[in-house]
Amino acid sequence: MDLAGGRITIRQALQRVDGRLQLTPVKTDGSNTTLPLPSPLVPILREHQRIQGEHRFAAGDEWRDSGLVFTTAVGGPIEPRNVNRMFARLCEQAGLPRLRVHDLRHSCATLLFTMGVDAATVQRILRHSSISMTINTYTEVIEQVQRDAVNELKPLFGDSHDESAGYAE
Structure with a gap:
């Protein structure tokens, strides 16, 4: 992620392989790309990086540097089912119909x-x-x-x- 340039690069996909989450190459060459970020998102991501730095410091030797933007408190990939559950709760709190991410x-x-x-x-x-x-x-x-x-x-x-x-x- 290049916040100074306002862009994010997609290089990997998170997939479940044999019951375990793994980072895999993206499906096609076209999926490996750099995309511009909406400018209002940049300060939000800067704050996210700051908080993630605190997690990294707290985790010490337990930290896994996965290169992911969003991680667990020890740097690993977030379980997609947890993301889906959190999103469902947010939709419910906002009074929206149940949506998928x-x-x-x-x-x-x-x-x-x-x-x-x-x-x-x-x-x-x-x-x-x-x-x-x-x-x-x-x-x-x-x-x-x-x-x-x-x-x-x-x-x-x-x-x-x-x-x-x-x-x-």
Whole structure:
């Protein structure tokens, strides 16, 4: 993680292999990437690094330098099931329906598309292997964004059009 440059590098994946958590290479060459961080996230991650440094100091010789951004108090990978349980509690406290952590990926893509970000950029951020995968996965979102965009042209047509007529297919 390069907080001065505002970016994070993805090099590994955490997977359960034969019942044990292991760091493995990412699935594709395209998954091994560096991504920009949203600028409001940088100070939060700086504070996280500071706290992690305290954990490292407290753990002493027990500390495992895994190179991970988020770790246990001794530097190891966090059990994914614990992350899922914590996320479920946060959703419940916020009054949200039960979501999976992975659903945040879909939310991110949807927000990017509704903000007008092009499909190729969304593909790179999500690290999809192809743009067709991104487009096929988010077809409904893309179509709605396109409909909203062309509806911005309504003022050019004045008041003479009949809104009750609907859209021609």
